[in-house]
Amino acid sequence: MNPTPDEFREIWVLDFEFVANPGERANPVCLVAHELRSGRTLRLWRDELRALKESPIPTGPGSLHVAFFASAEWGCYLALGWRLPERIVDLFAEHRLATNYALGKDHRRALLPLGDGLLGAAALHGLDVMTAVEKDSCRDLIIAGGSWNAEERIRILEYCESDVDTTSRLFNAMAPGIDWPRALIRGRFTAAVARMEARGVPIDRDTFNRLRERWNPIKLKIIAEMDRFKVYDGPSFREERFSRVLTELGIRWPRLPSGRLNLGEETFKTMVGFHPELAPIRKIRQLLAETRLFKDLAIGSDGRNRAMLSPFGTATGRNTPGNAKFIFGPSAWVRGLIQPRPGMALAYVDYSSQEFGIAGYLAQDRAMMESYESGRDVYLAFGARVGIIPAEAMELETEIAKARFKTERKQLKAATLGSQYGLQAEGLARQIGRSVTEAADLLEAIKRASPGYWRWSDGAVRLAMLTGRIHTCLGWRTITHRDTKPTSLLNWPLQAHGSEMMRLASCQLTEEGIGVCCPIHDAFLIEAPADEIDRATARTREIMAEASGIVLGGPTLRSDAEVVRFPGRLLDGDSRPFWERLTGYLHELDESTTQAIVKPGLFSCPNP
DNA sequence: TCTATATCACCC
DNA sequence: AAACGGGTGATATAGA
Numbered sequence: 001m002n003p004t005p006d007e008f009r010e011i012w013v014l015d016f017e018f019v020a021n022p023g024e025r026a027n028p029v030c031l032v033a034h035e036l037r038s039g040r041t042l043r044l045w046r047d048e049l050r051a052l053k054e055s056p057i058p059t060g061p062g063s064l065h066v067a068f069f070a071s072a073e074w075g076c077y078l079a080l081g082w083r084l085p086e087r088i089v090d091l092f093a094e095h096r097l098a099t100n101y102a103l104g105k106d107h108r109r110a111l112l113p114l115g116d117g118l119l120g121a122a123a124l125h126g127l128d129v130m131t132a133v134e135k136d137s138c139r140d141l142i143i144a145g146g147s148w149n150a151e152e153r154i155r156i157l158e159y160c161e162s163d164v165d166t167t168s169r170l171f172n173a174m175a176p177g178i179d180w181p182r183a184l185i186r187g188r189f190t191a192a193v194a195r196m197e198a199r200g201v202p203i204d205r206d207t208f209n210r211l212r213e214r215w216n217p218i219k220l221k222i223i224a225e226m227d228r229f230k231v232y233d234g235p236s237f238r239e240e241r242f243s244r245v246l247t248e249l250g251i252r253w254p255r256l257p258s259g260r261l262n263l264g265e266e267t268f269k270t271m272v273g274f275h276p277e278l279a280p281i282r283k284i285r286q287l288l289a290e291t292r293l294f295k296d297l298a299i300g301s302d303g304r305n306r307a308m309l310s311p312f313g314t315a316t317g318r319n320t321p322g323n324a325k326f327i328f329g330p331s332a333w334v335r336g337l338i339q340p341r342p343g344m345a346l347a348y349v350d351y352s353s354q355e356f357g358i359a360g361y362l363a364q365d366r367a368m369m370e371s372y373e374s375g376r377d378v379y380l381a382f383g384a385r386v387g388i389i390p391a392e393a394m395e396l397e398t399e400i401a402k403a404r405f406k407t408e409r410k411q412l413k414a415a416t417l418g419s420q421y422g423l424q425a426e427g428l429a430r431q432i433g434r435s436v437t438e439a440a441d442l443l444e445a446i447k448r449a450s451p452g453y454w455r456w457s458d459g460a461v462r463l464a465m466l467t468g469r470i471h472t473c474l475g476w477r478t479i480t481h482r483d484t485k486p487t488s489l490l491n492w493p494l495q496a497h498g499s500e501m502m503r504l505a506s507c508q509l510t511e512e513g514i515g516v517c518c519p520i521h522d523a524f525l526i527e528a529p530a531d532e533i534d535r536a537t538a539r540t541r542e543i544m545a546e547a548s549g550i551v552l553g554g555p556t557l558r559s560d561a562e563v564v565r566f567p568g569r570l571l572d573g574d575s576r577p578f579w580e581r582l583t584g585y586l587h588e589l590d591e592s593t594t595q596a597i598v599k600p601g602l603f604s605c606p607n608p
Numbered sequence: 609t610c611t612a613t614a615t616c617a618c619c620c
Numbered sequence: 621a622a623a624c625g626g627g628t629g630a631t632a633t634a635g636a
Contacts, residue, residue: 239632256615260633264616289617292630314626323619323628330629331618350620355625421625431624491625495620499626521620521626 023300074194088187200304350523363456422487
């Protein structure tokens with residue numbers, strides 16, 4: 001099948017206006033849809049939309065749906081209980097693809113002065129559009145919500161229609177440059193995105209609320225208990241105060257090229273080694289760093305975290321959900337808030353060593369493929385080939401081998417992953433705490449053990465620089481530049497193909513009705529009734545394997561799964577201590593509040 | 609007082 | 621010239 005727009009009986013360009021409150025599902029206000037062949041236009045206000053059991057636009061394969069940032073449209077479809085369309089092209093995704101320059105943010109802004117929104121994309125094609133100011137004022141009117149008078153309704157509908165008009169013209173401008181078969185896969189993914197965004201992640205809202213309400217007291221408590229040197233001013237660290245403490249103690253502290261104090265954790269670690277009296281300051285900084293970013297999580301009234309996944313946000317095609325809103329954005333301890341509802345269960349299913357597998361199979365590197373297929377721990381198996389792990393380790397039971405060669409495995413893992421994005425000996429040495437020579441030897445040994453991968457990778461990087469393009473098998477690509485860092489290109493195919501397989505899997509999973517809460521780069525969080533979770537998990541793993549097989553042209557990747565049943569939480573071992581510390585503080589603060597409330601007198605007033 | 613920049617910490 | 625990939629976002633200080 002090689003569809004082009006000519007093969008669709010109908011081409012519908014559509015846009016909803018909707019109210020989107022943080023954590024809540026979309027609340028549609030109106031829909032305008034324009035059919036390009038017949039010239040028909042539909043204009044529907046919210047009450048008319050709600051009266052419809054299905055979309056007024058045929059959702060079957062004969063009609064193409066065109067939208068800009070299409071997942072938002074499908075969010076409205078789902079809110080209305082409508083079936084999602086089967087054929088979609090998202091002009092945002094196609095615009096991102098067309099302008100996916102391997103350049104920094106500043107450079108990109110210069111090339112796309114109006115940004116990556118509808119206006120920016122339209123401007124790029126020389127289309128005249130309303131000004132951003134007009135757009136903002138209409139947006140404000142919609143966001144204000146509630147009831148709009150007749151005049152406002154007309155204004156909102158006209159605004160919506162003008163976006164549809166812009167999108168239609170953008171479609172005509174972009175259509176000749178679109179790679180249709182692959183664009184339709186990307187479009188199909190936007191429907192999957194909407195399904196995942198609509199489901200969201202179940203949250204222990206009570207704990208979240210208490211933690212949020214008590215966050216300031218907790219923060220100040222940590223500081224009050226530990227800030228002997230008074231380097232904090234309320235909740236803020238003051239460089240100047242810290243600098244004065246250092247002078248008083250006669251300590252020379254490393255500085256950045258800018259002349260400012262180097263306040264990185266690495267530096268603190270080293271310096272505390274020499275001056276243990278500074279340890280509490282380091283500890284406070286660590287604690288406060290871990291507790292940032294959780295207060296703005298978008299939690300809906302039904303206690304579910306819903307955040308825009310922002311598909312196609314990165315150069316490699318990954319999603320870019322806002323870290324402040326998305327529960328998987330902040331530190332891992334925040335996942336303690338993720339809890340299945342009674343009777344339900346969650347499973348976190350992630351690809352096993354996804355990038356390692358992609359590297360091995362794309363390059364057809366014997367050592368990497370065989371290590372992956374050994375069925376053992378990939379790093380132990382590969383380590384044996386590299387010569388870092390003794391061959392006897394392969395005879396041991398995996399968990400025993402992992403424990404016995406813990407240090408070697410850790411170093412090898414860091415070196416293997418690092419080598420796939422150009423980590424140098426100095427960086428590796430720092431990371432694994434060994435000498436630069438040892439780190440260099442390790443990197444060298446890895447390269448010797450997997451010559452096929454390095455030949456392939458070197459060729460891919462050169463080709464990208466030569467042709468100015470690098471692409472995945474499913475058509476995601478980046479436009480390179482003479483300033484593109486070779487290290488970016490080194491990692492690009494691995495991350496970009498990982499992203500492709502996540503998109504394919506997202507489609508299949510959500511279309512089959514698996515309860516996908518969200519994707520997390522190389523993993524899915526799924527939800528099911530407790531007695532169905534094992535089956536759902538097994539099916540998820542099959543689908544993820546199938547998706548990897550399509551992307552890799554045959555070979556498949558494995559996955560690992562962790563199941564959590566009510567009242568469990570999605571916490572890993574490393575973040576549990578901090579979670580417990582925080583809930584401990586919460587408990588203390590709750591108790592002191594309770595004591596305050598039951599002080600004599602407070603309840604002695606008779607009810608009026 | 610507001611904004612821009614640099615730095616840092618977190619995620620996969 | 622540098623050499624740790626792709627991101628988001630908070631914070632402290634410098635600068636307008």
